[in-house]
Amino acid sequence: MHRHNPLYCIIPPYMLKNIATHGTDLQQATAISSLKTSAQLRGQRNALTDFNAAAIRVIVGTKDRIVYTANNGSSLPGTVVRRENDPPSTDVAVNEAFDGSGATYDLYYNIYQRNSIDGNGMRLDSTVHYQKGYDNAFWDGQQMVYGDGDEDLPVDQRIFNRFTISIDVMGHELTHGVTQYTAKLAYSFQSGALNESMSDVFGSLVKQYSLNQTAGQADWIIGAGLLTSNVNGVGIRSMKAPGTAYDDPKLGKDPQPAHMKDYVNTVSDNGGVHINSGIPNHAFYITAVELGGFAWEKAGQIWYVTLKDKLTSSSNFQNCADQTYQAAADLYGSGSLEQQAVKKGWAEVGITVGGTTPPPPSDGCLGSLLRAVGAAPAKTG
Amino acid sequence: MEVQRIKYERTGGFTGMRFHADFEPGELPEDQSRPLLDLLDKMDFDGLPEDSTGTATLPDQFTYTITVQTSQGERTMIMGDTSAPDEMQELLRMLDRIARRRQ
Numbered sequence: 001m002h003r004h005n006p007l008y009c010i011i012p013p014y015m016l017k018n019i020a021t022h023g024t025d026l027q028q029a030t031a032i033s034s035l036k037t038s039a040q041l042r043g044q045r046n047a048l049t050d051f052n053a054a055a056i057r058v059i060v061g062t063k064d065r066i067v068y069t070a071n072n073g074s075s076l077p078g079t080v081v082r083r084e085n086d087p088p089s090t091d092v093a094v095n096e097a098f099d100g101s102g103a104t105y106d107l108y109y110n111i112y113q114r115n116s117i118d119g120n121g122m123r124l125d126s127t128v129h130y131q132k133g134y135d136n137a138f139w140d141g142q143q144m145v146y147g148d149g150d151e152d153l154p155v156d157q158r159i160f161n162r163f164t165i166s167i168d169v170m171g172h173e174l175t176h177g178v179t180q181y182t183a184k185l186a187y188s189f190q191s192g193a194l195n196e197s198m199s200d201v202f203g204s205l206v207k208q209y210s211l212n213q214t215a216g217q218a219d220w221i222i223g224a225g226l227l228t229s230n231v232n233g234v235g236i237r238s239m240k241a242p243g244t245a246y247d248d249p250k251l252g253k254d255p256q257p258a259h260m261k262d263y264v265n266t267v268s269d270n271g272g273v274h275i276n277s278g279i280p281n282h283a284f285y286i287t288a289v290e291l292g293g294f295a296w297e298k299a300g301q302i303w304y305v306t307l308k309d310k311l312t313s314s315s316n317f318q319n320c321a322d323q324t325y326q327a328a329a330d331l332y333g334s335g336s337l338e339q340q341a342v343k344k345g346w347a348e349v350g351i352t353v354g355g356t357t358p359p360p361p362s363d364g365c366l367g368s369l370l371r372a373v374g375a376a377p378a379k380t381g
Numbered sequence: 382m383e384v385q386r387i388k389y390e391r392t393g394g395f396t397g398m399r400f401h402a403d404f405e406p407g408e409l410p411e412d413q414s415r416p417l418l419d420l421l422d423k424m425d426f427d428g429l430p431e432d433s434t435g436t437a438t439l440p441d442q443f444t445y446t447i448t449v450q451t452s453q454g455e456r457t458m459i460m461g462d463t464s465a466p467d468e469m470q471e472l473l474r475m476l477d478r479i480a481r482r483r484q
Binding site for chain 2: 074131132133135136137138139140141150152153157159160163169172173176179187188195196199223226236250251252268269270273274275
C-alpha cells in the first residue's frame with residue numbers, strides 16, 4: 001500500500017536534503033524517503049548522490065542484522081549463519097539473537113526515533129556459540145557476543161542456560177552500544193553502575209515492549225530463564241526488589257542494594273558496577289510504576305533523553321537523579337506529575353534531587369588511588 | 382617446575398557473579414589434573430604480562446585472576462576475555478570448567 005508522505009508534497013528538495021543531513025533520525029529517514037520518491041517520479045537517478053552511504057542506510061528505518069557462529073571458538077565475528085532476509089535457522093540460539101536484536105531495534109526506533117545503536121542505521125551483528133561453557137554475554141565495542149552457558153557440564157551440574165534465552169539480555173548488550181555512542185559512561189564505580197543500569201532499564205523495556213506489558217504487569221527481572229532448575233533463583237537481577245533475584249548455596253545471595261545506605265564499596269567487578277546498579281535500577285522502577293501505563297512511554301523517554309543528551313562519562317548517581325529530573329521538566333513541564341514521579345523514584349533509593357550526593361559509602365582511599373592511576377573516572381561535583 | 386597450588390577467580394560478566402577455585406592439582410580427579418598439569422608444564426609464565434586487562438574496560442567482560450604457586454615462588458596474572466594472551470586461553474577454559482564444577 002502506498003503511504004502518503006506529506007514531506008514530499010510541501011517541502012522543496014533543497015530543504016529535504018538539509019533535513020536528511022541534519023534532522024533527527026526519524027526526520028532524516030522521512031526526508032530521504034521523500035527524496036527517493038521524488039527522484040523516481042522525476043527520473044533523477046542522481047538525486048541522492050550527494051549523501052554518503054551511512055545516510056542512505058537511515059532511509060530504511062528497517063533492520064539490518066547478521067548472526068554469526070563462533071562454533072565454540074573465540075574468533076570474532078565467526079561464520080555467518082543468518083542475514084536479514086534469510087529464513088529462520090534450525091539453531092534456536094541463532095534465531096533468538098536475531099529476534100532479540102530486532103526487538104531492541106524496534107523499541108529504539110519506534111519509541112525513541114533512534115535508528116540503531118549509533119543513531120545512523122548501524123548493522124546489528126551478533127555472534128552465538130562463543131567458546132565452550134561460556135557463562136556470559138558481552139558487547140565488544142562493535143557487536144554482541146553470546147555464550148551457551150554450562151552446556152559442557154553434566155545436566156545436573158549446570159547453573160546457566162544459553163545467554164540468548166532471555167530477550168532482555170540482548171537489549172542490555174545493545175544498550176551498552178547506545179551508551180558507547182551517547183553518554184560514554186566510564187565503566188567503573190558509579191558511572192559504571194549507571195552504564196549497567198541503563199542497559200538493565202532498556203533491556204527490561206525491550207522485553208516489556210515486545211510483550212506489550214504495562215509497568216504493573218512486568219516482572220522487572222533481568223535474565224529470567226538464564227538460571228537452570230538446579231539453582232534457586234528467578235533471574236540475575238530484580239529491578240523491583242534488588243537483592244532478591246537468587247539465593248542459593250552455589251551462587252550465594254543476590255548482592256544488589258536498593259538504597260544508598262546499602263551501597264557496596266568494592267573494587268571487584270570494576271567497582272561493583274553490577275552490584276550498585278540496583279540503586280538506579282530501583283529508582284527507574286519506582287518512577288515507572290508511579291506513572292503507570294507502559295514504562296517505555298514516559299519513564300523510558302525521560303531516561304533515554306538523559307542518556308542521550310545529559311549525562312557525561314563521569315556522571316554519578318546524583319548527576320543522574322538531577323538530570324532525569326531536568327529531562328522530565330523539559331519533556332513534560334516543571335512541576336508536572338512526571339517530574340514528581342522522578343523525584344519520588346530517586347528519593348526512595350536515598351537520593352534527593354537537587355541535593356548533594358550522600359557521602360557515598362564512597363570508594364574512599366582505594367577509589368582515589370585508582371583514579372590517580374587512571375583506572376576510575378574523576379569525581380564530579 | 383612443580384605446581385603446588387592454583388588460585389582462580391572470575392569476576393564481572395553480565396551476571397556480575399564471582400566464581401573461584403583454590404586447589405592443589407593433586408586434589409583433582411586424574412582426568413582433570415593430568416591435562417591441567419600437562420598444559421602448565423608447557424607454559425612460560427615469566428614471559429607473560431602480569432596485567433593484560435588493557436586500558437579500556439569493555440562492558441560485561443569477565444576479569445580473570447590466576448595465581449600459580451610453585452616451589453620457586455608465586456606468580457599472579459590478571460586478564461580480560463578479549464585481552465588475555467592467546468597462550469592463556471586454553472588454561473582459562475580449563476580452570477573455568479574446574480571452578481564451575483566445584484562451585
